[in-house]
Amino acid sequence: MSRPGVPVRTPVFRDHLLGRLLRDKRAVVGIAILLIFIIIALIAPLLAPGNPRAAVADGSEAPSWAHLLGTTQKGEDVLSLLIWGSRSSLGIGFTVGALATIVGLLIGLASAFFGRVADDLLSVVTNIFLLIPGLPLLIILAAFLPAGPGTIVLVLVATGWAGSARVIRSQALSLRGKDYVDAAVVTGERSLTIMLREMLPNMASIVMSTFLACVIFGIGAQAGLEFLGLGDVSAISWGTNLYWSSIEGSMIRGTWWTFLPSGVAIALVAFALALINYAVDEITNPRLVSRMKKGRKK
Template sequence: MTTSIANTASSLPGETLADPVTGKTPDGGTGLPPAVSVRQSNRSLLHGLLTNKKAMTGAAILVVFIALALLAPVLYPDNPSKITGMASQEPDAEYWLGTTAKGQDVLALTIHGSRSSLFVGLTVGFASTFIGILVGLASAYFGKFIDEALSLTTNVFLLLPGLPLLVILAAFLPPGLGTVILVLVVTGWAGSARVLRSQALSIRSKDFVAAAVVTGERPLRIMFGEILPNMASIVMGTLLACIIYGIGAQAGLEFLGLGDVSTVSWGNNLYWAGNEGALLTGSWWVFVPSGVCIALVAFSLALINYAVDEVTNPRLRKIRKPKSDRPKPTQPVPTGKRVAA
């Protein structure tokens, strides 16, 4: 009787009392307001990523490439396309990654190429995720005619073949970095919108969203203040996947010659390596660095994406027993020799 009175006095208005033993409420929750539970889940997500080896490894690789991209004008202030050495010179002490068939420094082209590739990848990733958030939240919240119209538009973009659409748009539009970003955003937002809509639909039916609607909250306040914070993990995973798509798709378009070949990027480095016959002449140092950089950046983002899934998904989380609970190995009892009397 005393315990129930104390619990009633310490509870806040609008909260559900939790069981003192299990810590759970009758509906399976924690008894905390939605805003508090969201903040705690976001803190646990951040703490889990900071203590996850995969996330830290991926973040370290990504930080190295971002630092190289930012310091490229300091490391190589001259034009990276400038002819500085002999043609097709193998890697040595002067040219760490050798030279191209024109005599350009491959290391300078690789470092300066990271600026364009990372910029396009990050821009396409954030833009595609932002459009996906808008379409997914609006479709899940409003429903009815708006949901049908947005779902139809999303399905049309999903059914269109990606590579042919990329080639057609890039061929008819004027070449340039803005054209590449526009083409990749137009063809890349539908997948993120479909994923975010399905997640928003499950949150839309929660009690705290219905309570916000009853209290007269504005639709934008509900979508971005109540629903979106509960989708932090899926939004982060979608963002990382869109960045990987942006970097890889840009390299593919430029390798086919559909980008601006006058700019320096990893895709254009591969394009010029193919045109100059680097593979036929055995000049592996011309095309390997750009390909390895694309693979490493995609690998780092995939590590972070997998770490997000590992932290938020209990099935992927490794449960380790404390050392005190682990069984101790049994040691054989030493047997002494009998001495004759």
């Protein structure tokens, strides 16, 4: 129920977004691919029971009916490693995406709402993180911290929040001068309440797009760090699968089945998230919507 004297707002992110996404072919393809990988990760113990690190056959066997994706040099089943690796890669990717988006959201909203000194200070901090080369910083942090999933998440969030904060700040600045925000300030609402109840609902589309982009970053960056040996190489993930494939000289020996499945899985998940991201932006961006309507009329 709206308050007297406060204009009724129309949130950009509408309740029917899911229905509109399901009518978009690209979004449907992206959601289907992502759901397949999520289901595989959830039921990994049923699809590949037992220890995926166990030697089940001779080393470097090519794909066959007995082992659909072949075996590694140690005799491990590549399909089992791929299935179990999806749990770590997707779990860390979505965790990094959520945390980086939350940090960027809080800093971006605070910077735009409070302005002046707070905006200048937070903008300087954000710019510093944006200017520091991402890959060297990732390598330095990962090399000096103890290996493990917690370290990977911490390192990726620390290096990945600045971009989302910059995008969210730009959107929040356009909302800061709206009448309903000024009315909420005049009525004496707390700053946190104004940011979360008055501004955030109208930024849901950009927040969702930022989240999807951060998930893509998290999955790709984790695989990159682990491929370089900076993660916990005893864990099972798509990145460690690539690491052990490289250590075993798969490229030189021609055992393509040990590295290609994990690489394709990373690419497919990133592709699916990009399709969903593009569909959300196309549905919720007023400029793109108006262009689509004009195109249909023509």
